[in-house]
Amino acid sequence: MTVDGMPGEAGRRPRPARRLALAVALTAAFALLCCTGGAAGMFFDAADQGEIFALSASDCGEGGPVDVNGPMPSVASYSSSQLRNAAVIIRVGADLKVPPRGWVIAVATAMQESTLNNLPHLGTENDHDSVGLFQQRPSQGWGRPAQLRDPAYSARKFYQKLLTVKGWQTMPLTEAAQRVQVSAYPDAYAKHEPVATEIVNLLASGAARSVRAGEELRCAGAGEVAASGWTHPVPGSVGSGFRTGGRPDHHGVDIAAPKGTVIRAAAAGRVLVSQCDPDQYGRLSCNVDGSPAKQGCGWFVDILHAGNVVTRYCHMVEKPLVNEGDRVAAGQQIGKVGSSGNSSGPHLHFEVHRRGDRSAAGAVDPVPFMRQRGAAFGKAT
Template sequence: MSDANWGSGQPSRNRPIRLGALSAALTATLALLCCTGGAGAFFLTELSGDAAEERVESQSACGPDHKVDATGRMPRSAGYGERQLRNAAIIIKVGQDMKVPARGWVIAIATAIQESGLKNYANSTVPESLALPHEAVGRDHDSVGLFQQRPGWGSVKQRMTPSYSARKFYEKLIQVPNWEKRSLTDAAQRVQISAFPDAYAKHEETASRIVDALAGGAARTVRVADQAVCNSAARGQIAASGWTAPIPGGVGSGFRTSQRPSHNGVDIAAPKGTLIRAASGGRVLVSRCDPDRAGRLSCDVDGWPNKGGCGWFVDILHANGNITRYCHLVERPEVRVDQRVKAGQVIGKVGSSGNSSGPHLHFEVHVRSDRSSAGAVDPVPFMRERGAPLKGAA
């Protein structure tokens, strides 16, 4: 079986998904020294609504045990002020002191971004004598602080103290059953009880980048036997970023090679029947049989080279407009359109339906909510940056 003959993975009907008007994107550069002494430059793009592609010029070596200094010099940023990043550092440090896994830091920072933009908010109704030094004034009832906590969480002085408010958030988070396996927005909502429960998800990617920048790449770690292991999100394990490899096989045919310039994903070798997992939490956009070149729905038999079509395939929409595609399943997928799935959830099994010469998973990543070839990006660096490297990929 030749890699060159594996399926194109290009469904015959690809249309961009439009999720509303493209909102203004905030691009920031965080320059920092990593925990090993080398320099790295992080490029963050914070988005609300549709997503612009995020990229990393270079990353520091992953160091899950890197201790955050919330009093030291903060990275330079065009999008977040020094105080905002210091607040993020305090949130991480409290999590470290409480021995909360890095996934909790990502959830906490995403929550604080949504609730306060990482600014320590007072409230217009709070007496000046109780307001304490603050960074902004809001009007959200009697909620104050980074997490906009109400009086039941403590006194005004306590809630306006970043370390206290972060500790209270973590204390409630770790009481949520299976919180590490839940989607970020579900875990955050069970703590916050917000009127906008789906709002947290859009900050997951930005929160992961901030954690990586301030804590030595900790968002790329996986908790294994109570230890943080870097870049090992395979076989259903979930990185702190919320991503995992879809199957444990090694990458064969690559993204848009000279031999296959229209190959918009990578092929991952695996035996027929290998479980395929959702690479991250999200909503199923497509779950169907892709017609072959002759327009036939013939996905229940093994395909062949030049047959055309993805066979049985699934598209999943994730936070920030990222989309993953899984092609050549052996049988009808185990998920349906509009179903919400968790990271690591089984969505189907490896097969050889469609344009294929043998069992494998054709895996694609698209950005900007664009399912067409114009939105496709190389899955190898995309997954590696999220601590879920595809096995065998450099």
């Protein structure tokens, strides 16, 4: 159910437990920080909703949304009718020339509100008079009940409200969705972002890896935030890869960059850690250049993102620009490249952890993870 911010309604009631149980949850327990471990990333395995499609890394939405009346693929636990509703949402966004980031936000919102089912009025189980994919309320001016049961109409109304939200493309998905929905559960949308991104990629030729350039879509470039909500932390290619033969305990990738190069948050999230990593002697010596004989990340930051993904940024030149608990936007400056800690020269050591596990056990290769989200690095050397 949604509220349009109109007079006569201060908020919304909690959704009945039976309805909430329909939502797809991506949850994981946090592990203790292990600074000598690493992290990286990839698409979730079968236990984490699965990598549900195969696309070339060059696919960035040029093919457009799929035929909403054609056959639907199998995606996680979603039926053909649910995926058809997602296809309608994407098609309406494309017709309105809404950037693909809006398609991801809209699909994730409908996943939370209705699990992509076009719900009728549910009588005593209903949350006020909300109906349809987005649980919009006729009494709040969204439209007549029959109109709101039309997926194309309800999607159009969602996009029209979203486009009035200043800065919606760069804010966290859950915040943008909440500005439209005014939900009693403002953080509920975030957990759907990873699967919503995959659905948009599947149904729209990899559009979640794109940005809009005039009338066309193209792959996101360095410094641009893709529709997935991800971007490059620093420009450049991978110089030392993930767990190579020569460095099996290298749980991230190294990207060479001049000292002082801006480091940006790879996606929106919340800062978990912002500190100096002690060396092997327990000393906090991050304000000087490190060496290969030293241990630790030096100055580093960990950020928690949607889907319980954690990214790590090591060897900063000075104290990070963000603090524990800060909310950051995708592309926001969080620090500068340096050579503190276990480092032989200026570079960013970048890691991604899954399931919220910040130890080495949660480490996966950042290269395919970032490529799937439209923020591909150059090849490792």
